[in-house]
Amino acid sequence: MDYVVENWMAENELAVDKGLRAEIAQDFMEGLKNLFTDHYIDVPDEKVDVAEELATKSEELETALNEQIEKNSAMKKELEEFKKQDLFAEESKDLSDTQAEKFAKLAEGIEFTTEESFKKKLQMVKENYFSGSVKEDVKEVVSDDEEPLELEEEAVKQVDPAMAAYMNAISRTGSKGSKKINNQ
Numbered sequence: 001m002d003y004v005v006e007n008w009m010a011e012n013e014l015a016v017d018k019g020l021r022a023e024i025a026q027d028f029m030e031g032l033k034n035l036f037t038d039h040y041i042d043v044p045d046e047k048v049d050v051a052e053e054l055a056t057k058s059e060e061l062e063t064a065l066n067e068q069i070e071k072n073s074a075m076k077k078e079l080e081e082f083k084k085q086d087l088f089a090e091e092s093k094d095l096s097d098t099q100a101e102k103f104a105k106l107a108e109g110i111e112f113t114t115e116e117s118f119k120k121k122l123q124m125v126k127e128n129y130f131s132g133s134v135k136e137d138v139k140e141v142v143s144d145d146e147e148p149l150e151l152e153e154e155a156v157k158q159v160d161p162a163m164a165a166y167m168n169a170i171s172r173t174g175s176k177g178s179k180k181i182n183n184q
Contacts, residue, residue: 083115083118084118087118087122088107088122090119095130107125
């Protein structure tokens with residue numbers, strides 16, 4: 001009989017241990033309840049799981065916080081995009097449409113950290129790729145004794161310097177040809 005009891009205790013040691021703990025905890029709670037009633041402390045009969053409520057509320061708050069963080073991040077990105085567009089528009093206002101398109105492609109790779117650094121980077125790209133305007137190049141090709149070719153400002157911005165030399169030569173021959181026709 002002792003052998004059977006020892007084997008059963010060895011196999012069910014965990015269950016017996018938990019059973020004893022549960023019984024002790026239940027006796028403690030009953031004693032605590034009796035103590036409260038003896039001293040006129042009112043304890044509600046329904047069980048309230050405060051830890052469960054706090055865990056649920058904590059999860060709800062974390063979810064709300066994560067949503068707000070995502071919204072804030074999206075708004076920050078959108079604000080950066082607007083700032084980038086505004087700075088780009090400011091820097092490209094004196095460029096022609098084709099130059100502005102090329103400038104836009106070049107500016108796509110520029111990283112936005114702060115407004116000042118982005119503006120400096122845009123100015124650097126603009127100076128490197130669009131430093132001398134075409135209008136100045138055309139004026140240099142025309143000699144002092146000849147009248148400069150008057151083109152629309154938009155056309156002047158789009159003319160290549162080499163092409164400006166050809167246009168200048170054509171305008172000189174065109175003006176000589178018109179003098180010959182007028183003389184006849």
